[in-house]
Amino acid sequence: MELYHNLLPLPSGYFGASSALYNLNGLIIIYGPAGGAWHINIEDEPRWYRNKTKLLGAGLLEMDVILGRDTAFVDRIVEVASDLKRSFVAILGTPVSAITGIDLKGISKAVQKRLNIPVLYINTIGSEDYCIGAKKAFLELAKYFVDREYITENKTINILGAIHLDIGRSSHLNPMLELIQQCNFQIKSIWGIDSCISKIKNCAGAELNIVLTSSGLSVAKWMYNQFNVPYILGFPVGKRAVEKFKRILEGKYNYSNLTKTSKIDKKVLIVGEPVISYSIKTFLKKELGLKDVIVLSRTPIDELFSAEGVIYSFLEKGGEDIYTSVESEISKVINQDEIDIVIADPYYRILIKNKKIFIPLPHIAVSARFYWDSSYEFIGLTGGEYLKQYFCN
Amino acid sequence: MLIEKSRIKVICLNEKKDFPFAPLEAMGPNISGWGVVETTLLLPESVCLMVGPLACLRHSAFMAHARDFFNRFYMLPIDELDIVMARHLRIIKNAIKEIILETSPKIFILSSTCCDHILGTDYKRIIQEIEEEFDIKLIYTVMAPLTIGQKPSPFEMAYSALYEYLKKIIGKKVPSRLNILGNFLPITNTSELYNLCNNLGLTIYQIPRINTAEELSLMTTAELNIVIHPLGEILAKKMKKGLGIPFLFVPVSYGLLEIEQNYKKLSEKLGKYIDYTPYKKEAHNYIAKRLNLLRDKKVAVGCSIYGNPFELADALLEYGCDVKAIFCRNAPKLFELQYIKRLKEKSPETFIYNISHPYLMEKLDVFDDIDISFGVDAGICCRNSVNVPLSRYKLQTYGFENAILLFKEIEKYVSTPIKNYDWIYKHNLLI
Known part of the structure; x- marks a missing residue:
């Protein structure tokens, strides 16, 4: 029995999806009751503080759910998205949508018909862990935005899976960014913290990807299958691994693992x-x-x-x-x-x-x-x- | 300007529908309320098990840790499919048994979520079986924010769950006993209200100060329920109907006239003269020396305060402030209309904002001239202000003491400001 008493349950799928999409200047909408988005903002998403609106809840009431007032929901999304002029809209499922079986994909299409910006539907439910949600969000993002016409550029790299739920503040990424710079590599895109849609669009031409957390794995595999971009799994910690990482980026791919006698x-x-x-x-x-x-x-x-x-x-x-x-x-x-x-x-x-x-x-x-x-x-x-x-x- | 969609001048607020509607929701309902679980755990010798999808549990778990009540709180994640198929009932029953055997509570609170609420899951049989097997009172409540606005809020329902325990206890009325309802933190027994009641030979019971289930049952013997916050009103109504205990709504206030009015009402209801004049005099003297702290200051009032934002705004106008903004989450309730009426007369240009409106955070510079903000929620918007939280998680006073406290808090944070960010992220005053 999975009884929690001392620990917090992990964030669920839509928390992860939100973490993946948060910095992309989109409008993320949680299909849930009052407080659905607020919980994320106030508890898990300190980037929310005094920042422009990025994550909103549908604020559903009992009758909205039972009677399925989908048209009103579509109207509200269109109104807010039109007013706020964001880059895209993402609609995220919750336990409420999972229970009622509302057609959020259809709703997304209905919203899309009335907006000139991309509308994504992320099929989250609320009982899966955040990593699954982040993976789904990254994949949707990749499928929708990544430009399939590309030229591979040498010494370029994408950082995948840098979601704040795992990485924390964006400053924790600095050692990686500096290291990549020291290797004379150019970062094409960061997926998660410090992202932007224009960079994500052009990421297919990277020579290499690096996966920092499990949530980056789905896109890494997708990019490998679609564009043959290989990836490094994990990241260097400490001197020896940093040296190894540098050699890998220098093109001296050495497949042997680091060795040391344990003492x-x-x-x-x-x-x-x-x-x-x-x-x-x-x-x-x-x-x-x-x-x-x-x-x-x-x-x-x-x-x-x-x-x-x-x-x-x-x-x-x-x-x-x-x-x-x-x-x-x-x-x-x-x-x-x-x-x-x-x-x-x-x-x-x-x-x-x-x-x-x-x-x-x-x-x-x-x-x-x-x-x-x-x-x-x-x-x-x-x-x-x-x-x-x-x-x- | 987008911000116009999130606000209305107080003079223009005539009907419920005039309140700016939030097409999508930015800030949650608990800004102006309490957490469901922490409210139910006010009951002494109780433990709470919350059951539902992971997403719903995390919020309550966070609150349990931030407010330090997690030692009596358990969570059981359930998949949506199990809920739909009602396969969760057996799992829940086993979990309840496990917790009872481990903790031996007198009262067991089972809290479900919107999922069970939508499906209308019937927990009656589980409740009956558990109550019979363990000789324990099991109270079922639901954290269903779907019901906000149309039915009693989840907080009110959680607070009213107390009645489920009290209704089976027939207590003989004792004329000298009073209950205070609607407070979350206890009012201290050295406070003004206690002193005044003690002088009249009255004994006060209040849920946060009750330590045992037996003591709790004494609340059924009171002659009057004093409701100091709307949260307690439904419980008071239930106790009136079911237990024959009348109630009086005399909310926590900051304005001196309002406070005096409340004491007069209480006096009348009890049929006893309450001599509050020494406290009144003390408050007048204390405040008179400190009015310069507020004179001509531009202020904003939020809904996360202890008390009522409209009443505080009205009081602040009396104290010489220029009230520029009031942040609320819902259209004013019936009892708030008296304050709105006074605000219309004194400060018709004051804006009322919907704090959960999606456009509010888009243009925070409209609040940059605010000197003092009351409530952590107001402090988020008013970036340059001194933020006085007046948090319901920090304070619990009543009567003239409350007006004095207002000035003490202002004095304290004007001289040593604490950043709004720190109130939220270090002191956990907003969840």
């Missing part, structure tokens, strides 16, 4: 978004020499190890890695006696009953806005330095 006999548990967690795991094992590192993810992990189109992966699966979203199971794993160090969002602290070294790594999908302003890093050299300090003390 430190401590067992580490990383709880978090799987691509981020595995990238950190690589750092701990290959740079700090930790012998035993386990990843626990609340979203699926298997797909990360069967992806086609990957030219290099910073991810290495271990036999003990776990995928579970059940609080009691997470608690059991965290409290295993043999685990010495836990790297996780500070919210997991509440589950720890015995003595452990705890390294805080805020994850917005877990703790919403609570640690948004906290100081932490996890990418590149600064990510390595942030984590290393806990092992040096």
